Amino acid sequence: MRTWIKNTLIAALGASVALGGMAVASTVRDGCGWHGHGSMSEADMAKFRERIIDRASSELSLDATQRQHLVALADTLQAQRQSFMPAGSHPREQLQSLIAGERFDAARAQSLVSEKTEAVRNASPAVIAAAATFYDSLRPEQQQKVRDFMARGRHHGWRG
Template sequence: MKTWIKRTLIATVSAGALIAGVAYSQGGPHHFGRHGQMSEADMAQMRERMTDRISKELALDATQKQYLVALGTQLEAQRKAMSGGQPGAMREQMQALIAGNQFDVAKAQTLVNEKTEAIRLQSPQVISAAATFFNSLKPEQQQKVREFMNRRGGMMGHGPEGRPGEHRGHGPKDAPAR
């Protein structure tokens, strides 16, 4: 994979992980409505709660809060682009891959290509919004963000060393190296 694509994906996922991590710390997946799907009203309410919580945690000023809202808006646009704008679409697409007697390799590759293109098209705006927000933070606020990422295990529920189950009640924080 080309270096710029890797960097784009890492930056995008990191920004999303920051926002999602704060949301998840509010109480876990049961806050995301029935079976993980949220209505537009639920999403708007969650965005408002996340913005308020992050603003409070980082003691954001009005301009920084505007940048945070802009970042959230860009992340939401990317999420919609990834899902095709339809709630539950990804789950249905994944189920279609295994609906027959064999895994539908061609359909899976098409799905990957569509998602990759959505990321490619939306990433510049997400990265710009993430950079604008992060760069607007004072050094002590930036350090809080770094500490949060380390404490919450970075991305996708992995521990600080990149191993699954290092936090959120999945295992001891001081688990021995595997």
Template sequence: MKPWIKKTLVGLFGASIMVGGLTACSSGHHYRQGAMTPEKMAEMRGKVVERVSSKLDLTDPQKQKLNVLADKLEAQRTAFIGKTAEPRAEVQAIMAGDKFDRTRAQALMDEKTRAVQANSPEVITALADFYDSLNADQQQKVRELMQRRKGWMARG
């Protein structure tokens, strides 16, 4: 894989993890539908894997590589969220006083950054293995889907 592709994928993945984490901390959506239980995560993961498999017409070996990638992404997400049952409470605690707790905010950001960096090589390897297992037509389809404004996993 070319270095610029790796850098782009790492940058996109890191940015998506950070945005996803901040969104999870700031939105109230999970309160309306309940917290993401392991069962809900497994259900969502199954739907995503099935959707990608059908859009790309994956073979069984390719599906296995996609499942490995899903495992690595799930491990990355778990490491990013951390041991806190309520990530929103962490952010609220930073802003609980008269002044913004910069030290605590930086410590939280450092913790999340370390979690992403620790698992990134495994995620990149799994992503590269999956992408490299695709044939030229499937790779082109991935590129086309990623060019869409909503992203390649969006509905529609």
């Protein structure tokens, strides 16, 4: 595989994992989401998203263009998330429906997996392009900070 394609895929995956992991960690820490009283409201999600963008902008010393690329990446990831979890869709209810009867609904389970896989497949090119645009706009020292952040893992944050 060509080096630039490989790097683009790694950057896209890394950005997706980082932003997704931070979103999950925030929902758990703030007492909502999976372990609390329900999912984040749109206002909470927007506030969280802005906080993450501000933090990344600060840590990486992003210029205005780089910040715009980061915002575009966040927008693309949000669109992917919405296509993966359409409005009114509740994963817990979907999973509960699989065991509502006397037998596990394997056909519906496979259908759910297919739907989610297709949503990811359809949104992936846009996510990869946005991640590549953002990552490629970074200066070498900024790229190294991103690599260092990813190497530290999700529990150590920017300052690890």
